[in-house]
Amino acid sequence: MARERKSADRRIEWAILVLGLAGIVAIFVPFAYGLSPLNALPVLMEVGSWVTSRSRAFEIYVDIAATTAVLAFFLAPLLSYAQLSRCLGRPLSRWERKLLLASALVVTVGCMAFVTYGVLSLSVDAEVDARDAADLLGTLIIWILVPWWGLRLRRRYGDSAAEPLAMAAYIGGAATWGLLYSPFLQPTAVVAGFTCVVYAVSLRRRRGLWR
16 A cells, blocks of 8 residues: 555656646746746846836846846746656755755745835825736735745755745746736746646645645
8 A cells, every 4th residue: 555655656746747847838938028038037137128217226126126036937947857856766965955945035035026116116106006906915925925934944944945945936936927917918828827836736745844
């Protein structure tokens, strides 16, 4: 019985690896405004090219925050590598775990900074759209819960929490872009959404980390 259970778990892990490869595909397909995350990077890196503000420093801040937030999608190859290591029964090295943790931290900080920009934008907008306010509220809730959960995991499990933290950062990042740009999403954005579901299932399978 135990052998059958172990075999079934191994098949599920391989299925998560294969399905999770959709996250790599999501880097190249249009997400919003007809741009893929890959194509969005050079646009966001052009300081001041898409933000109207009297403050040059604020424009630079927004472009750096948005560019960093887009890096959430680029966690997918790292997570697929970690999942492959799991399937092969090879534990991640200390430096591999450090890389996952650092990447998750960079994405989290970038997303939180970008959400802060959204809050500031709505606060000075004379006519606040109810949908925009609701979407922004959703992103605020996400980035209150993700860091709280991350700190809890990090304190309890140390470097072994690297993979679930990176998965949470991917889910939070994709959800942030999906909510903030919901009127402009492309049909292919469902690929990133599907990846979020796969990672959520993977996190649920590691439910021991939630306790």
